[in-house]
Amino acid sequence: MIATTVVGVPAVAAGAGGPCALPRSTAHHSEGLDSWHAGYPRPTRTLDALMLFLRFPDAVPYTTPRQLVDDHFPATTEFFRRASYGRFSLRVHPVTRWLEMPRDSTSYAIRRDWAPDRRTAYLRDAIATADRSVDFGRYDLVYLVADPDAPGIDADATKVVNFDRPLRADGAALRRLVTIFEHHPPDRNVLAHETGHVFDLPDLYHRPTGGGGDWDTRVGDWDLMGSQFGLAPEPFGWHKWKLGWLDASQVRCVREPGATTHALLPVSAPDPHDIPAPEGRPRLVVVRTGTARVLVIEARARYGNDAELCTEGVLVYRVRSDVASGDGPVEVLDGHPHSEACPDESVYPRLADAPLGVGERLDIRQDGVRVEVRGRTAHDAWLIRVTHTERP
Structure with a gap:
C-alpha cells in the first residue's frame, strides 16, 4: 500500500513556460515544469496544514505539543513567505494535545529505511487515532509529530510518505503524510525541506552506498532540498x-x-x-x-x-x-x-x-x-x- 511515488494522477497545464520549460517526465519529482502534477498542492495561495502529536504507551513525553509547534513555526511559514516573495502562505493548525497511539513506540521499528508493513501500521494507527476528533477534509497538508523522546523513535526517519492509493479519512483523500521524528530542538529547516517534497520538489543530495562518503557533493549548500543545514537554503x-x-x-x-x-x-x-x-x-x-x-x-x-x-x-x-x-x-x-x-x-x-x-x-x-x-x-x-x- 505504501510507496515512494504517487501514481495515476494526471498533470495539468502550469502556465506559459516557453521553449526553456523542460517537459515533465515520469521520473519521481521530475524537474520538468511545463505542467503541474495534479496530485500535489501547488503553493501559490494559502495552504492549511494540520499538525498532530502522537505519544506512546511506553513513554512519558518530556516536551509539550506547544513546544514542538514552536520548534517549527512560525519559522517554516516565514521561510516560505520570503522564498515565494509573499505569494504563498503556510498556515498551521496544531492540535496541541497528545494523541495516544495504541502500541508501544518500539513495536513500529521506526527507521530511515522503514519496513513497509511497520510503516503502514504506524500510519493507519495514527490516522485512526486522530480521526475520532479531527476533520481531515479541512486541510491541505498533514504533519504527524511523534514524541521525540520515546524509546522507539529514530530522528533520521523524518520523511514524506506517499501512497500508491490514498488513505481516506472524513471523505478526504490523503495522498501523502509528513512523518516527523525530530529531536527537540530539531534540525535547521528540516520541516521546510520535507514540505518541499509535498510540493513535488526532489531530494538534491546524493546518498552514498555503503554508509560512507559525502551526501552533499552535487549541490552543496545551495537549496534546502540538498541540505537543510546549508548556508544558502533559498530554493533555486x-x-x-x-x-x-x-x-x-x-x-x-x-x-x-x-x-x-x-x-x-x-x-x-x-x-x-x-x-x-x-x-x-x-x-x-x-x-x-x-x-x-x-x-x-x-x-x-x-x-x-x-x-x-x-x-x-x-x-x-x-x-x-x-x-x-x-x-x-x-x-x-x-x-x-x-x-x-x-x-x-x-x-x-x-x-x-x-x-x-x-x-x-x-x-x-x-x-x-x-x-x-x-x-x-x-x-x-x-x-x-x-x-x-x-x-x-
Missing part, C-alpha cells in the same frame, strides 16, 4: 519557477546560438516594484542544452533565507527533468574548482565558493556555453554575458 530559481513564484517574464530563455547580455536580480532579494525598463525584474537565465536538460544561471546574495551564505555571485547549475529525486536532477557547476570556502560552516566547502564574481567566467564546454560576469547595477543586479555556440 528553477524551483521558484516550477512552484509558480516566478513567471515567464522573469526568465530569460536562451535557445539559439549567439551572445546575449542580461541583468539578474538575486533570487533571494525582495520582489522590487521600482526598477524601470529596460532592466526589468529578471531572476533567471535558462540555456536550453537538450531535450531534457538546461543550464540555469542566477545571482545569489545575502538577502532573506540566504543571509548567511558563504559567497555572493552568479551561480550556474545544470537541471535534468528525466532524472529522479536523489539521483542527481540538479548539479551545481563550480566556478572555482581549485579552491573551497567556509570550511567550518559549509556542508561541502568545495562548492561554497561556486558562484562567479565580477570579471570571472565559466566555460561549460560539453554544452557549448560560456558565462561571463561583467559587473553590477545600481539596483544590485548582476550583469552577465552568455555565449551559446551549439544548438540543442
Whole structure:
C-alpha cells in the first residue's frame, strides 16, 4: 500500500513556460515544469496544514505539543513567505494535545529505511487515532509529530510518505503524510525541506552506498532540498519557477546560438516594484542544452533565507527533468574548482565558493556555453554575458 511515488494522477497545464520549460517526465519529482502534477498542492495561495502529536504507551513525553509547534513555526511559514516573495502562505493548525497511539513506540521499528508493513501500521494507527476528533477534509497538508523522546523513535526517519492509493479519512483523500521524528530542538529547516517534497520538489543530495562518503557533493549548500543545514537554503530559481513564484517574464530563455547580455536580480532579494525598463525584474537565465536538460544561471546574495551564505555571485547549475529525486536532477557547476570556502560552516566547502564574481567566467564546454560576469547595477543586479555556440 505504501510507496515512494504517487501514481495515476494526471498533470495539468502550469502556465506559459516557453521553449526553456523542460517537459515533465515520469521520473519521481521530475524537474520538468511545463505542467503541474495534479496530485500535489501547488503553493501559490494559502495552504492549511494540520499538525498532530502522537505519544506512546511506553513513554512519558518530556516536551509539550506547544513546544514542538514552536520548534517549527512560525519559522517554516516565514521561510516560505520570503522564498515565494509573499505569494504563498503556510498556515498551521496544531492540535496541541497528545494523541495516544495504541502500541508501544518500539513495536513500529521506526527507521530511515522503514519496513513497509511497520510503516503502514504506524500510519493507519495514527490516522485512526486522530480521526475520532479531527476533520481531515479541512486541510491541505498533514504533519504527524511523534514524541521525540520515546524509546522507539529514530530522528533520521523524518520523511514524506506517499501512497500508491490514498488513505481516506472524513471523505478526504490523503495522498501523502509528513512523518516527523525530530529531536527537540530539531534540525535547521528540516520541516521546510520535507514540505518541499509535498510540493513535488526532489531530494538534491546524493546518498552514498555503503554508509560512507559525502551526501552533499552535487549541490552543496545551495537549496534546502540538498541540505537543510546549508548556508544558502533559498530554493533555486528553477524551483521558484516550477512552484509558480516566478513567471515567464522573469526568465530569460536562451535557445539559439549567439551572445546575449542580461541583468539578474538575486533570487533571494525582495520582489522590487521600482526598477524601470529596460532592466526589468529578471531572476533567471535558462540555456536550453537538450531535450531534457538546461543550464540555469542566477545571482545569489545575502538577502532573506540566504543571509548567511558563504559567497555572493552568479551561480550556474545544470537541471535534468528525466532524472529522479536523489539521483542527481540538479548539479551545481563550480566556478572555482581549485579552491573551497567556509570550511567550518559549509556542508561541502568545495562548492561554497561556486558562484562567479565580477570579471570571472565559466566555460561549460560539453554544452557549448560560456558565462561571463561583467559587473553590477545600481539596483544590485548582476550583469552577465552568455555565449551559446551549439544548438540543442
